[in-house]
Amino acid sequence: MSRGHILAAVLTALALTAGIPFSPVRDAVVRAAPADPDTAAFRWSGTLATGYDAYVQSYFLATEDTTERIQEMEVTLGAEGATAGPAAGRWRVAPQIAVGSERTRQRLDLGWSRHADDGTRLADVLAELRAVQYHGTTDYALSSDRTEGRVRLRWFPAAQAGTAGDVRLEGSALRHTDPSELEVDRNDLLLAAGLRSGALSDDRWRAGLRAGRRAHPDTTAIDRTTLGVDAEWERFRLDGVAWRTSLRSERRNVRDETARPSSWSHWVRAEAERPLSDLLSAELRLALEWWDYDVSRDAYTDQRRWSGLIGLRAPALDGPGWSLGVAWETLDGDDPDEPYRQLGLRGGLETYGRILSLSATVEVGRRDYASDDGAEIDPLDVDDWTLIPLFTDFTYTEFWLNGTWRVHERLSLTALASWLPESHSDDEDDQSLGFASLHAVLRF
Amino acid sequence: MTAQRRHLRPCPPTLILAALVLLIGLAAPVRAQNQGQQEQTLEFLEGTDAYLEQVASLVQVSDSEQARVLLESARDKQGQAHQLYEGRRYAFALRLSRTARQIGAQADRMARGSQGFQERARQSLDRLHDLHEQVSERAADTGNAPAMALVRQAEGLYLRAREQYEQTHYEQSFRLLDQAEHSLRQAARLILESGDLDRLLEEQARVGELIATARDRLDGASDPALARALDAAAHTLDDARLALETDQPLRAMRLTQRARNETLRVLRQAGAGVDAAAVQREIDRFDARQDELSGADDAEAVRLLARARALRDQAVQALQQGDDELALRTIRSALNVQRQAGERLR
Numbered sequence: 062m063s064r065g066h067i068l069a070a071v072l073t074a075l076a077l078t079a080g081i082p083f084s085p086v087r088d089a090v091v092r093a094a095p096a097d098p099d100t101a102a103f104r105w106s107g108t109l110a111t112g113y114d115a116y117v118q119s120y121f122l123a124t125e126d127t128t129e130r131i132q133e134m135e136v137t138l139g140a141e142g143a144t145a146g147p148a149a150g151r152w153r154v155a156p157q158i159a160v161g162s163e164r165t166r167q168r169l170d171l172g173w174s175r176h177a178d179d180g181t182r183l184a185d186v187l188a189e190l191r192a193v194q195y196h197g198t199t200d201y202a203l204s205s206d207r208t209e210g211r212v213r214l215r216w217f218p219a220a221q222a223g224t225a226g227d228v229r230l231e232g233s234a235l236r237h238t239d240p241s242e243l244e245v246d247r248n249d250l251l252l253a254a255g256l257r258s259g260a261l262s263d264d265r266w267r268a269g270l271r272a273g274r275r276a277h278p279d280t281t282a283i284d285r286t287t288l289g290v291d292a293e294w295e296r297f298r299l300d301g302v303a304w305r306t307s308l309r310s311e312r313r314n315v316r317d318e319t320a321r322p323s324s325w326s327h328w329v330r331a332e333a334e335r336p337l338s339d340l341l342s343a344e345l346r347l348a349l350e351w352w353d354y355d356v357s358r359d360a361y362t363d364q365r366r367w368s369g370l371i372g373l374r375a376p377a378l379d380g381p382g383w384s385l386g387v388a389w390e391t392l393d394g395d396d397p398d399e400p401y402r403q404l405g406l407r408g409g410l411e412t413y414g415r416i417l418s419l420s421a422t423v424e425v426g427r428r429d430y431a432s433d434d435g436a437e438i439d440p441l442d443v444d445d446w447t448l449i450p451l452f453t454d455f456t457y458t459e460f461w462l463n464g465t466w467r468v469h470e471r472l473s474l475t476a477l478a479s480w481l482p483e484s485h486s487d488d489e490d491d492q493s494l495g496f497a498s499l500h501a502v503l504r505f
Numbered sequence: 506m507t508a509q510r511r512h513l514r515p516c517p518p519t520l521i522l523a524a525l526v527l528l529i530g531l532a533a534p535v536r537a538q539n540q541g542q543q544e545q546t547l548e549f550l551e552g553t554d555a556y557l558e559q560v561a562s563l564v565q566v567s568d569s570e571q572a573r574v575l576l577e578s579a580r581d582k583q584g585q586a587h588q589l590y591e592g593r594r595y596a597f598a599l600r601l602s603r604t605a606r607q608i609g610a611q612a613d614r615m616a617r618g619s620q621g622f623q624e625r626a627r628q629s630l631d632r633l634h635d636l637h638e639q640v641s642e643r644a645a646d647t648g649n650a651p652a653m654a655l656v657r658q659a660e661g662l663y664l665r666a667r668e669q670y671e672q673t674h675y676e677q678s679f680r681l682l683d684q685a686e687h688s689l690r691q692a693a694r695l696i697l698e699s700g701d702l703d704r705l706l707e708e709q710a711r712v713g714e715l716i717a718t719a720r721d722r723l724d725g726a727s728d729p730a731l732a733r734a735l736d737a738a739a740h741t742l743d744d745a746r747l748a749l750e751t752d753q754p755l756r757a758m759r760l761t762q763r764a765r766n767e768t769l770r771v772l773r774q775a776g777a778g779v780d781a782a783a784v785q786r787e788i789d790r791f792d793a794r795q796d797e798l799s800g801a802d803d804a805e806a807v808r809l810l811a812r813a814r815a816l817r818d819q820a821v822q823a824l825q826q827g828d829d830e831l832a833l834r835t836i837r838s839a840l841n842v843q844r845q846a847g848e849r850l851r
Contacts, residue, residue, distance in 0.1 A: 114665065116669070116674070116677060118674070118677065120611065122575075122607070122608060122611055129571070182642070201672060202570050202571075202574070202672060203570055203671065203672050203673065207671075243568060243570055243573075243673055244671075265697075291635075295697070303697075309628070309632060311628075320566075321566065326624070326628065328628060328632070336762075339759070339762065339763045339766060350625065350628075352624060359562060359563050359566050359567075360563055360566060360567045360616055360617050360619075360620035360621075361566070361620065364621065376759060396617070398617070399617065399621075411691075413651045413655075413691075413695065414651075415650070415651070415751070418651060418654055418655070418658075420687075420688075420691070449610075451610065451613055451614055451617070452614065461684055461687075463658055463684065463687075463688060465654055465658060475658065475661070477658070477661070477662065477684075479680060479681075479684065481680065489607070490614075494676060494677060494680065496665075496677065496680070496681065498661075498665070500661075
């Protein structure tokens with residue numbers, strides 16, 4: 062019996078044991094020892110879910126259409142126990158087991174947090190354990206069983222002050238039963254510290270530094286250290302412009318630069334929304350993603366991607382809300398094949414009610430690659446194959462649907478779906494990517 | 506004559522020779538053509554070998570399982586093409602090598618595209634991990650049910666994206682993460698717009714005060730249209746309070762905003778709009794009350810008073826900048842927070 066199977070058995074037993082005190086009565090309360098005497102209630106809730114997931118990718122490959130498909134049915138039993146009421150020390154335990162047609166998964170979360178009198182979080186500890194066992198006939202291509210553990214400690218110095226501190230230490234380990242070139246064991250360590258706006262601040266902001274280390278016990282060449290900075294600021298006014306900006310920069314140093322080059326990466330996002338009337342707002346979103354490798358080679362080429370959206374939105378107030386806008390994206394980089402410009406029209410419908418929560422988005426657009434001049438080339442007519450553009454222009458449609466229907470107080474249906482077909486100037490490059498999921502969740 | 510006839514009548518060896526010359530004459534282009542096809546095929550096979558080698562180095566570092574499978578398939582086809590070439594079946598060899606190149610190009614695309622998506626998905630996983638912690642804690646703290654539903658939806662997408670990442674399906678992973686981020690940001694928006702509940706309650710109290718002020722000022726005025734408009738504003742505020750009670754913070758926030766705008770419109774039409782003197786009176790009222798409350802020893806009250814003081818300073822700033830409406834709303838907020846501090850001290 063493998064380590065994965067032993068762990069699976071242990072976690073399954075824990076999950077089932079944790080399930081015993083379930084009561085059909087909502088918010089059943091069980092006395093537990095660790096909490097304060099006056100608020101030592103421990104409240105359990107549970108979920109039983111079943112559903113279907115499908116992932117599809119299709120492309121034209123050497124005279125025939127190729128479709129890769131993974132379909133999975135799954136039944137999940139989960140429980141969550143947490144300290145109820147305003148206790149100073151609060152516990153949380155959440156075991157879960159999922160049995161599916163492709164895999165069996167277990168998960169166990171344990172948490173403890175310390176709170177001030179007004180409920181402000183002062184410190185917390187979180188431990189997570191996750192395990193996956195693939196069945197022998199699985200459609201998943203990489204199917205080594207794996208176990209992952211993670212522990213996180215956080216401390217919030219001066220949590221109740223105007224400016225609060227935030228210190229985090231996190232460690233995690235991933236182990237595969239049968240490691241391979243693409244299923245690599247790893248150990249991660251992260252130390253992060255920052256400052257953020259206090260509870261009384263009108264604007265929300267945060268700025269922090271982080272240092273991380275990833276080690277691969279079997280492949281030390283790609284071990285790496287990271288140093289990063291992140292910042293966020295948001296301002297919301299009931300009748301004014303709402304602003305939100307985020308920044309994240311990271312330096313990644315790889316142990317063996319010949320295996321993978323070290324790099325800088327930056328991610329910046331800015332958003333603004335201005336009410337035009339009680340029922341209409343104008344919105345603008347801009348984003349920049351920037352990769353700069355110390356040595357630009359192979360698939361590791363420097364890239365800068367700009368994207369944005371400008372549009373109108375009618376928030377969901379008395380019924381469905383809608384949005385309509387123009388989205389664009391440009392990629393500039395060292396690889397002459399990859400730079401492109403993309404322009405699309407995006408529309409959406411949304412409603413966030415107690416019974417139905419639904420968001421549907423459709424974007425239709427065109428991507429033009431700088432390297433594709435539209436000429437049809439027969440590979441037999443050219444001496445140097447690399448002169449043929451690798452990527453060809455295409456028209457795309459991107460569709461997303463996220464919906465939750467609360468059929469009953471305890472029963473809900475969740476549907477998630479996406480479909481992204483691309484119609485290329487060269488038919489042989491046509492491809493599509495799809496995802497669909499339908500789940501029923503019973504809470505008790 | 507005989508000799509002449511003999512000369513004219515071709516003898517059998519001559520006939521054979523002529524036939525041979527004719528055959529050679531016809532066969533030479535065929536052989537040349539064959540040789541040309543052989544050379545062209547060999548050249549194409551060598552070109553494909555070089556290209557697949559180039560793609561292999563890219564695939565090797567790309568961490569894409571799909572690209573590896575495609576490259577392996579291209580190599581198989583190329584191996585078969587070489588065998589056909591050895592068997593002098595040049596046309597078939599050429600066609601198969603061309604197929605190998607096409608599969609190789611797909612592996613090339615997959616590897617390059619995959620690398621870009623891998624970097625984006627990895628960053629997105631880190632970012633979402635942090636964002637999820639922030640938003641889920643805020644949603645739980647504020648008891649915002651619609652936001653919590655979106656957080657759960659995002660969690661589901663995040664877990665699926667992680668599995669797709671482990672499977673090296675980086676584009677699928679990135680698309681799922683993009684959607685998870687959308688759900689989390691929508692949840693954050695719901696929490697923010699509902700003003701963490703406390704802020705929304707404060708805003709509703711302020712709008713209530715504004716409506717009461719407007720009634721006082723309209724008292725005696727004989728315009729029934731304005732009175733009806735003010736009643737409508739009060740009705741909108743009642744709807745907003747009901748929406749908050751029935752767990753619809755976004756609707757509550759928007760209705761509160763609408764009630765305030767309707768009230769301000771009534772005040773403007775009545776010619777009883779905000780003026781600097783009215784704001785200054787409220788500031789004076791605040792200052793007088795603040796002095797009474799100073800010296801409080803309750804920690805929560807001290808914090809509330811500090812916040813009220815900060816709001817008062819913002820109101821003064823807005824007044825100095827000539828934005829009387831903003832100044833009035835801000836000083837009313839300050840008074841409201843100050844009142845909460847006073848109640849706590851009592």
